[in-house]
Amino acid sequence: MHRRRFSGLCLSFLIAVPAVWAQSSTQSSSPIQVTVDVTDAPRKILHAHLVIPVQPGPLTLVYPKWIPGEHGPTGPIDNLAGLVIRAGGPEGRLLTWTRDDVNMFAFHVNVPEGTTSLDVRDDFLATAAASGFSAGASTSANLAMLSWNEILLYPAGLQASQITLAPAVKLPSDWKYGTALTKTTEADGVIHFAPVTLEQLIDSPLLTGRYFAEFPLAPEVSPKHYLDLAADGPEDLRIKPEALAAFSNLIRETGALYRSRHYESYHFLVTLSDQVAHFGLEHHQSSDDRVSEKTFLDDNLALLSADLLPHEFTHSWNGKYRRPAGLATGNYEDPMKGDLLWVYEGLTQYLGDVLAARSGIETSDEYRGALAYSAATLDARPGRTWRNLQDTATSAQILYDTSSQWDNWRRSVDYYQEGELIWLDVDTTIRRLTHDKKSLNDFCALFEGVGGNTPPKVVPYRFDDVVAALNQVAPYDWAGFLRERLNRKSSHAPLEGIEHAGYRLVYSDTPGEYIQAREAAIGDAPAWWALGIDVGSDGRIEDVLVGSVSDKAGLGPGMQIIAVNGRQYSASLLGDAITSSKGNTTPIELIVVNTGYYKVIRLDYHDGLRFPHLERIQGTPDLLDEILKPMATQPKPQ
Secondary structure, eight states, X not given: OBOOSOOOOOOOOOOOOHHHHHHHHTTTTSXXXXXXXXXXXXXXXXXXXXXXXXXXXXXXXXXXXXXXXXXXXXXXXXXXXEEEEEESSTTSOEEOEEEOSSOTTEEEEEEOTTOOEEEEEEEEEOXXXXXXXXXXXXXXXXXXXXXXXXXXXXXXXXXGGGOEEEEEEEOOTTOEEEXXXXXXXXXXXXXXXXXXXXXXXXXXXXXEESEEEEEEESTTSSSEEEEEEEESSGGGGOOOHHHHHHHHHHHHHHHHHHSOOOSSEEEEEEEEOSSSOOEEEEOSSEEEEEEOTTTTTOHHHHHHTTTHHHHHHXXXXXXXXXXXXXXXXXXXXXXXXXXXHHHHTHHHHHHHHHHHHXXXXXXXXXXXXXXXXXXXXXXXXXXXGTSOHHHHHHTGGGTTTOOSTTHHHHOOSTTTHHHHHHHHHHHHHHHHHTTTSOOHHHHHHHHTSTTSSOSSOOEEEOHXXXXXXXXXXXXXXXXXXXXXXHHOOOSSOOOHHHHHTTEEEEEESSOOHHHHHHHHHHOOOSOHHHHXXXXXXXXXXXXXXXXXXXXXXXXXXXXXXXXXXXXXXXXXXXXXXXXXXXXXXXXXXXXXXETTEEEEEXXXXXXXOOEEEEEEOTTXXXXXXXXXXXXXXXXXXX
8 A cells, every 4th residue: 555645453253164164165176257347337336246156055255354455454345235146047046145243244145955156246336435445436437446356255264365266347348458367358348367366356456448558668677567547538648758768667676676576467557537536555466556637747746646656566575475474364354463564564665765766757856855755744743752653553454544633643654654764774774784785775685585586476574584684684683773663752753764864854944846746736835844734725724733833822623724814815825924924023813713613813933934855964975865876777779
C-alpha cells in the first residue's frame, strides 16, 4: 500500500469439522471456474459466476477478509450482494445458505447427494461506500479496476496456494485491458486466462477501459515490463517521452539495486481518473496505481505522485517476495500481524523515493523538498510523546481509516515516513561504518535478492533476519539501533539520518518546489508550520497542531474559517495575513463557524510564513547526493 506523501483484535474462524476438510481436499485438483461480467461497471456493479467443485455434505464457503497490502480485515463483504447458490448447473436445485453468526465472511451450505459442483452467482457493488482500499470507487463510465477478491467465494480449510481457479472476464465490446494474468482463449466476448492459484488470482487485478494504452518499458530488460494506462478521456493518455524514459530507467535501476527479479512479467496498472479513489496497492507481478486524471499532463500532480510507481514496484521485492512472517499467513482468514511494517512500508518508502530520483522521475532537489516536507510533518506530531513508532505498526489494522482530525496527536500509519527516516539513518550509518565502501544498496541485494531470479513466491522474515542481514553488510549493534528508534518517545522526529547525510531541517518564509506544487494542486493554505492549522481551500480546518498558537486559541478540526481580518476567507488571504504578521503586534483575527455557532478567534502570532527546507551542513560530505546517484548503466542510443 502506498501512503501518499501528503497528507480490537479481529478474529476469523474456520470450524475444521471433517466434512469441511473433506470438501476442501478436492479443490487442489479441480479448478474453480470464475467469470466476471464487467459490462455493468459504469453503473458500479460487477456480476460473478462461479462453478465450485464439491462433494456431498456440509460445506463452508469463505470470502477473503485479510487482503494482502491493505494490512487489515478490509475485505469488502458489505458490498457483496445477490448471492444465490444452486446444486449442479444454473438450473439446479436452489440451496439455502446461512451466514456464520460470528464470522461474517463465512457461509454454510449443505451439498445434496449426487452433487459434484455448485453454481454460485453474486454481485459486487463497486461504490465508494465499499470497505477496503481496493474496493472503494473503482469504476467510472469508461473504466474499471477489477480486484478479484471482491467477488470470490471458495471452500474453507485450505491455504491460498492449494486452491486453483480458472478466471475469465467479459468486458464492454470496445474496452481493452491490462493484467499479469496470461490470456488463453477468447470466445463469445469472454476472455479466458490460464488457471492460477487463489493466491495468484487475488494478486493479479485487471485494469480495463474504453480509453486504454499500453507502453513497453526498458525493452532490453527481461522479463518484460509494461505501463498500462486507463483514463476517463483519450486526452489523459498522453504521456511525455521524458516520463516514459524515466519509467524505463526505473526498471533498470531496480535491476541494479536488487540484482534479482521475482516475477515473470510486470504491469503498472495506472488509473487516470478523478472518479475513483486515489492510492497505490502492491501486487507481485503488477501494481494498482490510481492517480488524478491529469497526472501526466500537469507537472504539479506529476511531482506529487512521483514516488507512487517506484514505491509499489519496490513492493514486488519488499513485501511480496520478502514478507514479514506476521503478514505471510498463507490464507485470507487468519489475522495478520503488522509489527514489521516499518520494514515492509518504511523501507519501501525510502527506496521508492530514492528510486524516483535515481530514475529521473523527479530531480534531486525535488526529492530533498519532499523529504523536508515529510520530516517537518513528522517533527510536528506531539503524539510521539505518548505513542512510539512500534505501536503504530502493531496497530496498523485500526489506523488506515482514521480521520485526519487531531491526527498529529493520535498518530496514524507513521511507519511509512518515519520508517523512511530510520532507513536513511541505516544507510548513512553503513556508509560511515565501512568508510563508504558499502551502503544500503548492499543490504537490498542481499536481503531482497536472496535466491536470485525466481518466479513469484513468498520468503518470510523476522526481526532477527533483518538484523542478521545488516550485520553481514556492516557488523554493528543493529538490534539496539533499531529498537531504540522504534521504541523511543520523543517530542521530535528521528532526524539523525538527514544530519548524517550532510543536511539539517530548517524553516524559511519561502516555499520550495514541492510545497508550491501542493498549494497549486490541492489549494492548501500555508498555515501548518506557522499557525498549526491544516486548512482546506474552503476554509475548513482539517487538523489543529496540539500545543500550537491555534490550539491555545481554541480552534478545532471541523470548524470553518469564514473571514480573515474582517474579509471573506481565501487561502491566499490567510497566507497574506500570516506574511504580514512578522514584526506586527496585531493578532490575526479569524471568524469561524462551528456547528452553526460563530466565534471570533484572535491568534497571537508574529513570525510570518514558515516552510521546511533541507540546508547543507557545511564541511560535511553530501551523502544524499551520493545516495541519489543512478546505479544502472543506460543503454546506448540505437
